[in-house]
Amino acid sequence: MQRIGVFVCHCGTNIAATVDVKKVVELVRFEPGVVHAEDYPYMCSEVGQQKIAEAIKEKQLTGVVVCSCSPRMHEATFRNCAEKAGLNPYMVEVANIREHCSWIHKDMEEATKKAVILARAAIAKVNLNTPLQAGESPVVKRALVIGGGIAGIQTAIDIAEAGYKVDIVEKTPSIGGRMSQLDKTFPTLDCSSCILTPKMVEVSTHPNITIHTYSEVDKVSGFVGNFTVDIKKKARSVDLDKCTGCGVCQQKCPMKKVPNEFNRELNTRSAIYTPFAQAVPNVPVIDREHCLMFKTGKCGVCSKVCQAGAVDYEQQDEIITEKYGAIVVATGFDIIKLDKYDEYAYSQSPDVITSLELERIMNAAGPTNGHLERMSDHKPPKNMVFIQCVGSRCADHRGKSYCSKICCMYTAKHAMLIRDKYPDVNVTVFYIDVRTPGKNFDEFYRRAVEQYHVNYIKGQVGKVAPQPDGSLLVQGVDLIDNKQIVMNADMVVLAAAIEPNPDIRKIATMLTASIDTNNFLTEAHAKLRPVESPTAGIFLSGVTQGPKDIPETVSQAGAAAVKVIGLLAKDKLKTNPCTAKCDVMMCNGCSTCANVCPYGAITYEDQEVRGPGVREVRRVAQVNVALCQGCGACTGACPSGAMDLQGFSNRQLISEVDAICR
Amino acid sequence: MPMTENGEFRPLIVAFCCNWCSYAGADLAGSSRLSYPADVKIIRVPCSGRVNPMFILRAFERGADGVIICGCHPGDCHYTSGNYFARRRMTLLFSMLDYIGVENGRTRVEWVSAAEGAKFSATMNEFVEKIKSLGENVRLGDLRCKD
Amino acid sequence: MSLTMAEKQAEQIRQISGSDPYKCMKCGKCSASCPSFNEMDIKPHQFVSYVVNDNIEALAESKSLWKCLGCFACVERCPRDVQPGRVVDAARQLVERQRGGDHLHAEDIPALLDDDVPQQLLVSAFRRYRR
């Protein structure tokens, strides 16, 4: 028989206001195995934990039930406390009488009754708990960063600086990400590439960092501290070591009509290309889909002009396998497709553009060499209209429910830059709200209005109609004046919503990292663990977790790096002892469990089995506890009940059912 | 039949919630103060795939009026595939219970993510209403000649 | 708890339209899209707050009810799925029902046609209420 102590927390008034904690204490005293019960205002406090520790020692407790907040919150706290007092930490169970009781019920009698039942279930479980020992698994001292944008770059640099090896996997031919496409950055208006390029160089020359560009993560197995990752290095068709980056191949390539992704397809590029001048590595790739050599077998110009002999049409995709202790996801974002927003005529007029296209137009290396001009006739615009929240804050099927967060600020930036450089251009911004929380952000927006006289109109645009003369008729509303506005514009700029990189679903599935309905990766805790995935060993950096601007991304990237460093600094990790366990006396060796194990943790071996009246060699299941993650799928599949899960055993769960249904 | 003073039927409902999504969803319902009836009692399991059909039958046999299993959405299982196996197991089990004449509204599977506190609460409110409309569960309790 | 007349009417509007006015974020896209904006005394984006504030009386008396073309531009474009066009439509139905008839025979319609009623509204109504 266990000797169980029950500790009921008031959580200030969070629990005590709805649950009669004294009554809970009185009633649980009579439960089987309970030898001690007490309440305290804050069990998780130093004093509260002290009380638990004292009771363990004085009453020789063999089990502890804490009736408090969710075990997801403080189970670890109480288990540590028990361990320090000499009790096996897995002899502690938490009855959740806050989130699952006091916070959702109003009637005190009812809530108290339920709290007692929840406590009873936990007591019934503890009666069947057995001490469990956590195993150990080694930590591979190397991290993988998926995505080579500013988030991935910053995380990689920070980890590398702490002395650990880092690999970056980047899908495109160069690192740099979205930030490399931007012209200026708010709120300081410094040039994006001027601040990004040094970081790209640092990351490419750092002795601890290996960059795999034009590469994708293909397969992930393993667990925290010990992931095995297959990286697919797509055939670049240019030898990274031989190429000098002279650029002659790109000049001579006869196929120059390929839409230029880097310039948001506003102009074209050659089939052999580097995405932009400062690309890292500064080695081109051949776009095999468009290359004449690959399409027709006739060309070979780039190979002929290459002095270094770096062009290699025979190159094949290559899979490399590496081991990592931690993985950081920094896959960033794209902007949404605007095909569902026909009222803005985006697909009808080249002069209706997205803000990211405007970034390229205003950039000196962009399709217009930095001159503000209409893409239709290359004439400078006179009247420009900016439309905010295109696809953001939408409750309908067309857009995203969230605020994209960066649009208000970059629109103020665009408006300001245009009014500064082209003072005769009228700039009108239609907005729903202007959201500027952030250091120097509101001041920045006010400058656009006060200093640059940007015309901000509270209201939306209903329709943009291209006119026969090439202008754009904009029909909007001014909600302050309660007037409909119909005006002519030469260019319309849409602040399209941002969305996580479309590849993220596939990557999250490989990593078994949870993802929300908007495809952002879920944090382990929205407030307290914002850079960790609930899946151990997976960390989040940048917009992959939620919309953010550059300074936020960089700080989060650093935070993710710190978490990774904290993990890699350990030589060994304690493994979850709540693993599956096979009772060889009952096991049929039927392999059903192995068929449902997602981790390949179950193998079979012939083993001599001894028991009452039994001594024979049997084919029985073996669980590799280093691989087993404790999901319990095998237990449900096992026909005989030989497979059980430690910490959540059949008997424990049945006893909880019984306690609740009593 | 369990009743409150005013003669209202109070069902006994057991909810199995996976630790990673649905239990967290229930926590979020709590921290968002989205109420649902106290009739629902939650048992934490690591994964919906851990729920053995025995547990459900046991609950019914011990007097539960409804049993609901909540797990991560398909595609989001923390353990990759546990909820897929649970989905098949529960579909077949529920179909069998329906076949032997147990009202099919007494069992339910719902996918609730950690972010869906509102859905958790709404689901539980709905389920309790459903069970109340079905009344006390007599069929599974005396499947074999209790009387 | 008994509802006042105004609350009852507002609830009726919500039911007929299937629209949840609380979802409105006051962006004004409905008014920006409306081809009859200038003819209206109560503007499309204001309809919603009239329902929120249970001020159906004013809505029923407004000119706007009979100026809305039923073109559904606001319904299509509303980012919050509030669909002001349906609210107007519901208000119109409410007024019509109070006048007695809620059902017309096709042959009676020509005689009832008012020159002020926009043609498109009729076509739109037929489109929606056939069957």
Add this chain to the structure above:
Amino acid sequence: MQGLIDRLSALLSDGTVARVLGWKKGDMPYNPEPHMFETAESLKDFVYDGFCGANLSKMMIEASKLEGKTAVCLKPCDSYSFNQLIREHRVDRENAYIIGVGCRGKLDIDKARANGIKGIEEVSGTELDGPDSVSFKTIYGDKEMSYSDLLLGRCHVCKGKEHMIYDELWGESKDTADSERFDEVKALEAMSPAERFEFFKKELSKCIRCNACRNVCPACSCRKCAFDNNNFDSQQKANVDSFEEKMFHIIRAFHVAGRCTDCGECSRVCPEGIPLHLFNRKFIKDIDELYGEFQAGKDPEAQSPLTDYTFEDCEPGIVAERSNG
């Protein structure tokens, strides 16, 4: 039958096999029983006739642990069970020499009794190549009944005359199916929930928990049954009102779901005549309808539907939809 005995003797004599698993004459002409024959002489008691319904595959679990090969006589439907046991690593294919014996359907003595044939002393005409009618010599005189009217319920939904696995074949088989496999299940599904409940309550109330169904079932071959271990607190036989009493057949059916070949042995051996196959066949019907046709034991490589999944699988809510809609 003599040809089969001769062949089995030869296999024993030339050392191909160390023993023969077959049927032995019983104390009545209609109850032959499974038997392990160790010598050629003992085969004089070997019998193979219309009453040899017993599925011998499950006995191969123990037999395949013995030294040397065991010859086993399997009817076409038994061969599915054997295949399924191979898939579950319960039998050793190498230790078995499978004689695929022909079958023209097996007989149910209760059908004769129900037809007023009692006090049976002798039965003739039940051998594989026998006539279309069966003759009974009873203490009340001679009686006759057609072979097909005597068939076991399961033979009316015969899976076919092909053996799924064998080393050699003996005798001609016949597909005896003359009704749809799921007709009985469909008839139940068409009833109201209350009617279904009454039906099953009446049937299950007959159960005396003799464990005959479990002992005969080739899928129910666990070394230790879940009902005999205390992990589920389901083992207290003394308690009439206990968990297992009520849930036994449902849980048993669930445990064999996706593995049951629908051999029908459970219903054949039930002393109370409970139509236990109706549980298994319901699972098979659901699996076929929801996850694609699957016949356990047909292909030893095929993944069981319960250890498999697709992203697009139907939701459990489909049960209510089908039932209410």
